[in-house]
Amino acid sequence: MRTCLKFASVAALTLMVAACSEQNEGGQQQANAQPQATPVGTVTLEAQTVGLVEEMPGRTVAFRKADIRPQVDGIIKERNFTEGGIVEAGQQLYMIDQDVYLARVDAAQAELSRQRASLDQAVKTRTRYDPLVKSQAVSRQTYDDAVSAEAQGKAAVASARAELEQARIDLAYTTVTAPISGQISSSDYSEGSLVTANQAAKLTTITQLDPIYVDVTQAGGRLLKIKQAVKNGRIKGVDAGNIEVSLIIDATGAEYPQKGTLQFSDVTVNETTGTVRLRAVFPNPDGTLLPGMFVRGQVRQGRLEGAFLVPQKAVMRRPDGTAYSYVAVDGKVVSKDLQIEQSQGENWLVSAGLEDGDQLIVDGIQRIGPGAAVAPQPVETAADDGSAKPADDTAKAAE
Known part of the structure; x- marks a missing residue:
């Protein structure tokens, strides 16, 4: 009886082992037939209108800057x-000794009076000769000399008047005034110093700080592409007379609170750097910006319609520099x-290569390649640290 039970147990165990082996072989065949999706x-891409900055x-x-x-x-x-204060245009800055120039004005005034007296005498003489020359009481030569003396007297009066005006101008120049409003620097000369006309050394400098210019540089090729895109209508919203510019101060990394306006761009490209200079003007009421500061200008150059903002980590580069990304199409990886x-910011602005609704792969790129089977899981890319995180539905499903 015990022998029969023993044989029955061995037979049952053999049948179980055979069944498990068949199940393992079937599962292996199924796995070989359908590879596991990664x-x-x-993220689902949506075409949008993006401003070019x-x-x-x-x-x-x-x-403005004026050397005095x-x-x-x-x-x-x-x-x-x-020194260092604010001066207004026309304000007196220096007074140069006027005594010599007052004397010159007096001398010029006296000379003008003398020439006028001579002219009066010449006019009277010519007037007396007018009827006499007609009756031949005086010779024609005498009359011509009287006319010439009158003309010379008029010229002498005009010359004396010009000399007087020059003397008055020199007298006015003894009062040195500010040609522009702005902040004045230190004075290189003080009372008692001897100065000469048109000397090379300046007395001081006035700098106008409000408003202030900001010169930025852009690659010449980039500017040409933008102009072509505007011309063919790919970039819109460009108003050459009202292009807004924002400013970041390099020393602090802070954004300057005032907005500026682009004034012009140079018509030539720098031969050394290949860049074009753009000039913007900014309000500077508090004097925050000083000449010579390094800044970064953010110039708005229109808007691009039908574009995509793609996370930079989802974009790869080939050895030749061309960019591509992976998208999931029907459970397969497609390179675009x-x-x-x-x-x-942390995105690339893509103008071509993607379509509205594409499932862009942003996580797990290192484990896949074109044609690989994938299992897409939506993520969000708006995390504070810029990293992707599971969408709410996916997170709940994982829980």
């Missing part, structure tokens, strides 16, 4: 400003070539 994180390096430049120099010789008698316009 889970990847994807080009960030360019630049420096601040004074709106004397226009007459003399000794400085007064200095009438506070991209045309990138510029970077914006």
